[in-house]
Amino acid sequence: MNRAALLWRMASFAIAAGFVALWQLIANLNLVSPVFLPGPDRAWTALVRGFSSGDLWSKLAGTLEHMAYGWLAASIAGIAIGAIIGSSRMMRTYVAPSLEFLRPLPVSAIIPVAIAMLGLTQAMALFVIAFGAIWPIMLATIHGFAAVEPRLYEVARSLQMSRLAVIFKIALPSASPDILAGMRLSLTVALILSVVCEILAGLDGLGHWVLLSARAFRSADLFAGVILLGVTGYVTSVAMSLAEHRLLAWQAAQR
């Protein structure tokens, strides 16, 4: 890292620290009742207490599990369906308009439908999370498959490559930057929907923890849960960026 980048990094940490300090000041001055707003000190204590008692670990594991299963299901289905639609012009022409209708549909609107059909179950959560997270992945895959350089298909033909080899050696790698970008967007969607499902269906997880803490006026626990959710979103997105960076090293060479 060069000097300028280091300075920027330090500045961003300083600003974050400033926000925490401001939060502490507001809490100390009792501008908001401590019943609703704990200071960072109390939130931190609650966080440590939650982890040492083991409660938060299991809640965190629950949320991560919902998120991971939903996201993985969305990824597999999204890439598979996207590949089928994206590699055929006819499919794109016929199916794309229906997708455009479904895509902007707020996923929260289908939660009651899912509950009605599947009940307040893990299956319902999996369905809702996967349904919400599939769109960015599927649309990115369609775009990626549609944009494969036609010349490469000719190379594949003159090499007499099999259909399967063409998909795995030409189309998928060519579409991978789009697909990975879609998967990164979906990660956030999956986290949001995990929390929503936990709150609505009372499934074990941080969403449920946050809801119960709020109802019991345990504001420090509430904030501990919110902080933990923020950290989860941040860490998963950083991990995804690292994976993207590694998998797409060839793109860095291109620039």
Added chain:
Amino acid sequence: MASAAKRLDVVPGTPAPQVSFEAVTLQLGGKTIIENLSLGVRPGEFLCIIGASGCGKTTALRLAAGLYQPTSGKVNFDGQRMREPRREIAIVFQDYGKALLPWRTAAGNVSLALEAGGMPSAERLARIEELLRTVGLPGHAGKYPSEMSGGMQQRLQIARCLAQEPKTLLMDEPFGALDAMTRQGLQDEVLSLVAASGATVIFVTHDLEEAIYLGDRVIGLLPHPGRIGIELAVNLPRPRDQLSTREHPEFLRLRRQLFDFIKATEQ
């Protein structure tokens, strides 16, 4: 190349063409691109096709590659009708930037052809190294195409085509996008590679001198629709030399003839 010797001894005395066009007509989108084209290319021959832009020379090459099927007539390879592309026919595209896989290194790009040919992975590494050395890219195995110059990328594409062990090598203006010095170097390399492998070559170019310098025979196409307008045998000694061949009276005579032909087609 080990298999090269095997192929060479098939050549003498075999008049049967390796690639032949029999009254080939191709229509695309209601337009006749090529009309009634008949043509035979002997095994081991270096045939160059020239012509003004839009005369269908690239299309003719794509027909030979099996990437297009003729509307009427036949394209044969080794006496068999071509219905789809085959691995024994390799094609070097002009736009090397699009024909290489940007996510694979130089070694990986060559490997693609070996994988398609079903070579076991244990044998690939040595073969890749050998091919990269053959085209003058030793030590670049780990580079991505985007890290290479245009000339290097075109060498890489040629290496991938050689990995197919082609009987026929089709080249579509392969050096059109390269600067003059790089082009001359690659012309000589292609000549020595082809001499070593004994492959038949059909080479499309708009550079008249390049066609004479490389070819055993030069065919000039007339446009709208594409058909043969001139056919010249090139009786210049081999190996060719960038200076003395280009100063040879026969070279100058052929160049004049082709130049007049092109000028006439443009009027």
